[in-house]
Amino acid sequence: MLGVIEHRTGHSGVALIDGRPHTAVHTTTDESESFAEVWRVAGPKESGSHGGIAWARTADYLFGVARVPEGDRYADGTAAVYTGIFDLIGELGHLRLARTWNYVSGINTLNADGMEVYRDFCVGRAEALDARGVEPAGMPAATGIGTHGGGIACYFLAARAGERVNLENPAVLTAHRYPRQYGPRPPIFARATWLAPPGSDDGRLYVSATAGIRGHETVHHGDVARQCDVALENIAQVISAENLRRHGLRRGYTLADVDHLKVYVRHREDVRAVRRICAERFSREATVAVLHTDIARTDLLVEIEGVVA
Numbered sequence: 589m590l591g592v593i594e595h596r597t598g599h600s601g602v603a604l605i606d607g608r609p610h611t612a613v614h615t616t617t618d619e620s621e622s623f624a625e626v627w628r629v630a631g632p633k634e635s636g637s638h639g640g641i642a643w644a645r646t647a648d649y650l651f652g653v654a655r656v657p658e659g660d661r662y663a664d665g666t667a668a669v670y671t672g673i674f675d676l677i678g679e680l681g682h683l684r685l686a687r688t689w690n691y692v693s694g695i696n697t698l699n700a701d702g703m704e705v706y707r708d709f710c711v712g713r714a715e716a717l718d719a720r721g722v723e724p725a726g727m728p729a730a731t732g733i734g735t736h737g738g739g740i741a742c743y744f745l746a747a748r749a750g751e752r753v754n755l756e757n758p759a760v761l762t763a764h765r766y767p768r769q770y771g772p773r774p775p776i777f778a779r780a781t782w783l784a785p786p787g788s789d790d791g792r793l794y795v796s797a798t799a800g801i802r803g804h805e806t807v808h809h810g811d812v813a814r815q816c817d818v819a820l821e822n823i824a825q826v827i828s829a830e831n832l833r834r835h836g837l838r839r840g841y842t843l844a845d846v847d848h849l850k851v852y853v854r855h856r857e858d859v860r861a862v863r864r865i866c867a868e869r870f871s872r873e874a875t876v877a878v879l880h881t882d883i884a885r886t887d888l889l890v891e892i893e894g895v896v897a
């Protein structure tokens with residue numbers, strides 16, 4: 589095990605438990621929906637702590653977890669976590685950042701300056717890129733989603749070598765090009781990231797948390813089923829052979845290939861409908877965890893992420 593993230597009805601701090609980074613994120617409101625997200629990899633491991641980031645690695649992969657404590661502003665704390673991540677991957681030599689997750693409590697509430705917490709988080713992330721000279725196109729697939737408490741939990745996966753390709757979706761505007769109406773600094777992440785070990789094309793495709801957005805606009809306001817359909821359509825487009833070819837990758841996938849799904853639903857009463865749609869569209873063998881959380885944009889009702897392995 590390289591790291592463990594528990595999804596449940598409460599949160600915990602960041603810890604190294606038996607050499608494994610660990611935290612619990614408060615991503616749902618019903619204990620029966622709780623589960624542990626366990627990252628496994630073969631080979632000898634070492635672990636450590638670096639400026640509040642608990643990390644573990646093998647020769648090939650690095651997994652790390654950090655947290656910005658609950659407060660009335662988040663930009664500075666977020667910038668500190670992300671500059672810490674950039675510094676750590678540099679020092680350890682695992683420079684291919686492949687996936688990030690950002691679990692943000694009170695994501696749609698206002699901070700002490702009257703700015704939405706999600707936008708405040710985006711400011712901090714963008715400032716860290718500025719500070720370390722990281723190009724927006726270098727940022728991989730991500731999740732930026734709500735929780736019910738605990739500040740901001742950030743975790744990430746990075747690789748030492750191999751092929752990493754960040755993918756966009758032609759149907760959705762590149763996040764870092766969003767217009768200013770979504771906040772003073774844009775979200776910065778790719779729609780998916782392909783990661784393959786050196787000398788092998790046997791890689792994985794990490795799909796960002798994906799919503800009912802076309803261009804930069806939320807579609808089907810108030811209609812969770814139709815937003816869910818557009819999110820699924822967006823995932824299907826990102827992982828399609830046509831899109832992978834556009835990014836220089838000679839393979840292609842369908843929704844039936846996506847596994848390790850996490851589905852975030854804003855309203856408890858929508859959970860059943862979303863579960864039904866996902867059961868129809870994903871493989872019966874896929875694991876699908878449905879969580880009840882707020883979502884970065886107040887008009888988004890559902891987001892879906894997964895991994896093609």
Ligand SMILES: C=C(O[C@@H]1C=C(C(=O)O)C=C[C@H]1O)C(=O)O
Nearest residue numbers: 730731732733775777796797884
């Ligand atoms: C809100 C969006 O995406 C969400 C926000 C993300 C982020 O800020 O890292 C990543 C994926 C989604 O959870 C969007 O696509 O506009």
